[in-house]
Amino acid sequence: MAGYILGIDGGGTSCRAAVADPQGTILGRGKSGAANILTDPNNAILSITEAAKAAFRDAGLDGDGVGEASAFLGLAGTNVGDLARYVHDRLPFRHTDIDSDGLIALQGALGDGDGAVAILGTGTIYMARKAGTVRYIGGWGFTVGDLGSGARIGHALLQEALLAHDGVRPRSAVTDAVLDEFKHDPRGIVEFAHLSKPGDFGRYAPLVFEHARARDPRAVAIVEAAAGTVDEALDAIMALAGARRLCLLGGLAPLYPEWLSQRHRAILVEPQADALTGAVALAAARQRERTGASG
Amino acid sequence: MAGYILGIDGGGTSCRAAVADPQGTILGRGKSGAANILTDPNNAILSITEAAKAAFRDAGLDGDGVGEASAFLGLAGTNVGDLARYVHDRLPFRHTDIDSDGLIALQGALGDGDGAVAILGTGTIYMARKAGTVRYIGGWGFTVGDLGSGARIGHALLQEALLAHDGVRPRSAVTDAVLDEFKHDPRGIVEFAHLSKPGDFGRYAPLVFEHARARDPRAVAIVEAAAGTVDEALDAIMALAGARRLCLLGGLAPLYPEWLSQRHRAILVEPQADALTGAVALAAARQRERTGASG
Structure with missing residues (x-):
């Protein structure tokens, strides 16, 4: 029963979740509404839980099984204030890790290797990972940032x-x-x-x-x-x-x-996978750390 | 009793008024809070009325006398939407003319002569008058305009x-x-x-x-x-x-x-007078037109 992991990609328009076995093989996916912790943290908690349960059901599992899962969430807005802690403490998972939506995108795009990622959408943010350390530039939003967005x-x-x-x-x-x-x-x-x-x-x-x-x-x-x-x-x-x-x-x-x-x-590469896949990979890595399976 | 004129200069930080005799000789001045018709038209109405009454009292007149006065108002934001009409219909004056804050500034700076004016403050607007016709450039506000402001x-x-x-x-x-x-x-x-x-x-x-x-x-x-x-x-x-x-x-x-x-x-000149003086001059001119004293 135990050992399932969840990758979650929560954004301002929708929330996507994937459940995987401890090795990171995706078994099912689910989707729900907006999960914007900045503008509506309580609704974000509902959306995240709903997407996770939908992923469990998609995998043929009982939705209530999310309570035993280890989840890694990439959420927009985690760099501002104490909202990530508020959301963290109210989610139903056995283990919950919350980081930025940027980090799961980077993990998806680059896998475990080093490199840089530029997210060029409505906003702009730049990230690079070297030997496990991730650095960020930009992402300050439209009002006084996001040049080039x-x-x-x-x-x-x-x-x-x-x-x-x-x-x-x-x-x-x-x-x-x-x-x-x-x-x-x-x-x-x-x-x-x-x-x-x-x-x-x-x-x-x-x-x-x-x-x-x-x-x-x-x-x-x-x-x-x-x-x-x-x-x-x-x-x-x-x-x-x-x-x-x-x-x-x-x-x-x-x-x-x-x-x-x-x-x-000259150094452009195609992304290996999407952000949700990156979230699953990070959830699997954290789970390995917790169970001492690594090293 | 009748015949008093009011020049009013309403801006985003304060509203100034001057009451004058029909010839345009200033008798008293008053000041109040912000009169931004774009962001708060109802408060702008209050500020304008308050400044006008204060000017009357400064001249030794009854504040309620503003109801008989002919006012010329230069207000920021008059080029956007129907707010100028909304404000116009709710002011207590006998006659009310509303134009831009730029026009009263130009009148004050150049008197009745031709020339160009650039207002370089929190916002920017450019005006020029030639043979009585005033042309405008800019003044669209901070959101998508006011470059150089x-x-x-x-x-x-x-x-x-x-x-x-x-x-x-x-x-x-x-x-x-x-x-x-x-x-x-x-x-x-x-x-x-x-x-x-x-x-x-x-x-x-x-x-x-x-x-x-x-x-x-x-x-x-x-x-x-x-x-x-x-x-x-x-x-x-x-x-x-x-x-x-x-x-x-x-x-x-x-x-x-x-x-x-x-x-x-090479063509810079000093302003002849301020915007409030320009508003009084325009109020006097309009009053002359109405009473048929001109031409």
């Missing part, structure tokens, strides 16, 4: 459209697309921006990359500026950890490579 | 401090000053930024200019980038109105000239 690129586009409207900078196809969408009323752009969360800005990022590929000068300027901030951060994380390989993750990962400097393009 | 400069400093903390960009005295203030905990900067309004960011702008004058490289980079956006906008407004003289207003007006291009420095 989809949210910042979308934000830059709206700003560029206003500058084009005012005649301060030249128009182009990409700024015309935005002005058309808002019926050439700059107040509509301002009001949209006031109501927008990072994800709302981020939805404009693919449009910017698309126009940049077609050599739209304003789109190229935005993407080149964003890529410059990514190159800067990659230089810093590479220097911290002496990484020799780099994996890009997140929604912008397929779009960014051609805009990055050659020194980074 | 104190708020954007302060925001850029906090962002630069996080990048310095992460080792992505070099440290300097100005980023060290911020990191010292937040006890080298980047989470403190992020939390501050989340809670900050534009004015809170803007309070860091003088620090950036001070370090830039001392040739701090990160401060110079921030100020040069900001000044580049101001030069761009000035080129655009000058081209629109063919202006031959330029007046800088706002808290950053004394700090900016040395960073602007020579073509703009």
